[in-house]
Amino acid sequence: MALAVGMRVLTRSLLRPWVRGPGATPGRTGPVAGGGDCVRCFGSPRVLVEPDPAAGFAVMKMRNPPVNSLSLEFLTEMLISLEKLESDKAFHAIIITSDCPGIFSAGLDLKEMCGRDPTHYAEYWKAVQELWLRFYLSHLVVISAINGVSPAGGCLLALSSDYRVLADNPKYAIGLNETLLGIVAPFWFKDTLVNTVGHRVAERALQLGLLFPPAEALRVGMVDQVVPEDQVQSAARSVLAQWLAIPGHARQLTKTLMRKPTADRLLKERDADIQNFVRFISRDAIQKALRTYLEKLKQKKS
Numbered sequence: 001m002a003l004a005v006g007m008r009v010l011t012r013s014l015l016r017p018w019v020r021g022p023g024a025t026p027g028r029t030g031p032v033a034g035g036g037d038c039v040r041c042f043g044s045p046r047v048l049v050e051p052d053p054a055a056g057f058a059v060m061k062m063r064n065p066p067v068n069s070l071s072l073e074f075l076t077e078m079l080i081s082l083e084k085l086e087s088d089k090a091f092h093a094i095i096i097t098s099d100c101p102g103i104f105s106a107g108l109d110l111k112e113m114c115g116r117d118p119t120h121y122a123e124y125w126k127a128v129q130e131l132w133l134r135f136y137l138s139h140l141v142v143i144s145a146i147n148g149v150s151p152a153g154g155c156l157l158a159l160s161s162d163y164r165v166l167a168d169n170p171k172y173a174i175g176l177n178e179t180l181l182g183i184v185a186p187f188w189f190k191d192t193l194v195n196t197v198g199h200r201v202a203e204r205a206l207q208l209g210l211l212f213p214p215a216e217a218l219r220v221g222m223v224d225q226v227v228p229e230d231q232v233q234s235a236a237r238s239v240l241a242q243w244l245a246i247p248g249h250a251r252q253l254t255k256t257l258m259r260k261p262t263a264d265r266l267l268k269e270r271d272a273d274i275q276n277f278v279r280f281i282s283r284d285a286i287q288k289a290l291r292t293y294l295e296k297l298k299q300k301k302s
C-alpha cells in the first residue's frame with residue numbers, strides 16, 4: 001500500500017522528460033551523461049532513460065552514486081521507468097546499465113536494512129520483491145550491460161535479465177555473496193540463480209558467497225558474454241538485434257513459460273516472505289552483522 005502511494009507520488013513528481021541545465025525545454029533534445037544529445041530522454045533523479053523508439057528499445061542508466069545501492073527511492077524510480085517503457089508499444093526491449101563508473105550495483109541498500117523499524121523493513125522488502133517480479137517477468141527483452149561490480153542484489157538484477165554482457169575487468173565480480181555478510185539469500189534469489197547456472201554451481205556459489213570475476217562468471221554461465229570494457233554497450237545493442245528479430249508474442253509466451261513457475265512461488269508466499277524477512281533482519285545478531293559489515297566498508301577507506 002505504502003509502496004503504491006509512494007509510486008503514485010513519485011510518478012507525478014519524477015517522471016518528467018529528462019532535461020539538463022536551467023532553461024531547458026521539457027521533452028526536447030538535451031545533453032546526456034557522457035556527452036552527445038538525447039532526443040526525448042526522460043527519467044528521475046536516479047534513473048536516466050535514453051529511448052530509441054525507432055529502434056524499439058531504451059537504455060536505462062542507473063545513477064545512484066556512489067555505488068547504485070538499491071535504496072527504496074531508487075527501487076521505486078526504477079519501477080516507474082520500467083512501467084513507463086512497458087506501457088509504450090514503441091518499446092520492445094531495454095538495456096540496463098550503470099552511470100556510476102566501475103559499479104553496476106552494490107546490491108540492496110544496507111542502510112535500509114539496518115537500524116530501522118519493522119514497518120520500514122516490510123515496505124522495503126515489498127519494493128525489492130516488486131522490482132524482481134517486474135524485471136523477471138517483463139514482456140520486454142531485458143539485456144544487462146554490466147559495466148561494474150555487481151554483488152548480491154546487483155547480481156539478482158542482472159540475473160533477472162534475459163541476457164548478460166559483462167565488461168572484462170577483473171574487478172567486476174558478480175555473484176550472490178550474502179553469506180559473507182552473515183545473511184541468507186531468500187529462496188527466490190536462490191531460484192533465480194539455480195535457473196541460470198544450475199543446482200550444483202548455485203549451491204556452492206551461495207554457500208561460499210562466491211563473487212565470480214568475468215572469465216569464471218562466463219564459465220559457470222552467470223553471464224552470457226564477456227567483452228572488452230569499451231564494447232559493453234555496443235555488444236548489448238548487437239545482441240539485442242537477435243532477440244528483437246524473434247516474433248514478439250512467441251518470445252514473450254516462451255519467457256513466461258520458463259519463468260512463471262519461479263515467480264509464482266513468491267507470488268503465492270509474498271506476505272509470508274515479507275514477515276520472514278522482517279523477523280530475520282530484526283534479529284540482534286543480524287543487525288550486528290550488518291553494522292559490522294558497513295563499518296568494514298568504511299574502514300577500508302582509511
Ligand SMILES: CC/C=C\C/C=C\CCC/C=C/CC(=O)SCCNC(=O)CCNC(=O)[C@H](O)C(C)(C)COP(=O)(O)OP(=O)(O)OC[C@H]1O[C@@H](n2cnc3c(N)ncnc32)[C@H](O)[C@@H]1OP(=O)(O)O
Nearest residue numbers: 069106107108109110111151152153183184277280297298
Ligand atoms: C532464513 C532467511 C530468511 C530471510 C532472509 C531474508 C533476507 C536477508 C537477505 C537480504 C538480501 C540482501 C542482498 C544484498 O544485496 S545485501 C548488499 C550486499 N552488497 C555488498 O556486499 C556490497 C558492499 N559494497 C562493496 O563491496 C563496495 O562498496 C563496492 C565493491 C560495491 C564498491 O567499492 P568502492 O571502494 O568503490 O566503494 P566503497 O568505499 O566501498 O563504498 C562507497 C560508499 O557506499 C557505501 N556502500 C557500499 N555498498 C553499500 C550498500 N550495499 N548499501 C549501502 N551503502 C553501501 C559504503 O559504505 C561507502 O559509504 P561511505 O563510507 O562513503 O559513507
